[in-house]
Amino acid sequence: MKLNTPTSPHIHADISIRKMMSRVLIALIPAIIAYTWFFGWGLLINMGIGVATALVCEFLMLKARHRPVHPFLTDGSVLVTAALLAFCIPPLAPWWLMVLGISFSVIIAKHLYGGLGYNPFNPAMVGYVMLLISFPKDMSVWLPPFILSDLNFSFIDSLNAVLFGVFPPGFTLDALSAATPLDLIKTQLNIDITVGETKSTHAIFGDFGGIAIIRKYQNHRRRIRAALSH
Numbered sequence: 001m002k003l004n005t006p007t008s009p010h011i012h013a014d015i016s017i018r019k020m021m022s023r024v025l026i027a028l029i030p031a032i033i034a035y036t037w038f039f040g041w042g043l044l045i046n047m048g049i050g051v052a053t054a055l056v057c058e059f060l061m062l063k064a065r066h067r068p069v070h071p072f073l074t075d076g077s078v079l080v081t082a083a084l085l086a087f088c089i090p091p092l093a094p095w096w097l098m099v100l101g102i103s104f105s106v107i108i109a110k111h112l113y114g115g116l117g118y119n120p121f122n123p124a125m126v127g128y129v130m131l132l133i134s135f136p137k138d139m140s141v142w143l144p145p146f147i148l149s150d151l152n153f154s155f156i157d158s159l160n161a162v163l164f165g166v167f168p169p170g171f172t173l174d175a176l177s178a179a180t181p182l183d184l185i186k187t188q189l190n191i192d193i194t195v196g197e198t199k200s201t202h203a204i205f206g207d208f209g210g211i212a213i214i215r216k217y218q219n220h221r222r223r224i225r226a227a228l229s230h
Helices: 017-039 042-064 069-073 077-088 095-113 123-134 155-164 181-190 195-201 209-229
Strands: none
Touching: 017 042, 017 077, 042 069, 042 077, 042 095, 042 155, 077 095, 077 123, 095 123, 181 195
């Protein structure tokens, strides 16, 4: 007896792709607010660049594959890809980093495998890995929390930094950035200092990690203000 077994999914949920992607974007709102509060306007600028690039790439790939444009362009999937990748790159990263990452995510990681539902990997994370391997220096320039607000770094300043690489007089990205905990551990391991010794001798690692990190970055801001005042 031959069984007529349809392909998966066997149980259909009463939810559209657009509604599902909308829920993901809504769930990201608290994280977007927190990120912007701690690290400035860079995330929103990168998201704007990423969304514009993602929509253009999606449109061109759908045209090239002779697929209907409207249902796929409005399902919200590329908006989620742009939002997720924006979280993964430094807030003041140059604009071309976001454009390159999103283009790779949409064209290679998504459409090369057949489009939404056929890609074996998360397109945003594929774009992130590509950027991390190709541009490790640009992808590792992270800012301490609150440093931009403490130095009155406005939205226009962030826009100029991202789009044109121009910083206000006295500011440089190297001066504003700081090593992350993982960078510190890696550096210490390279000089034969164990993780335990690193954690016991650096304030960023402590019984009250949040307090230690805040104190460290407060000292970091004081040093920057002192350097800028001379």
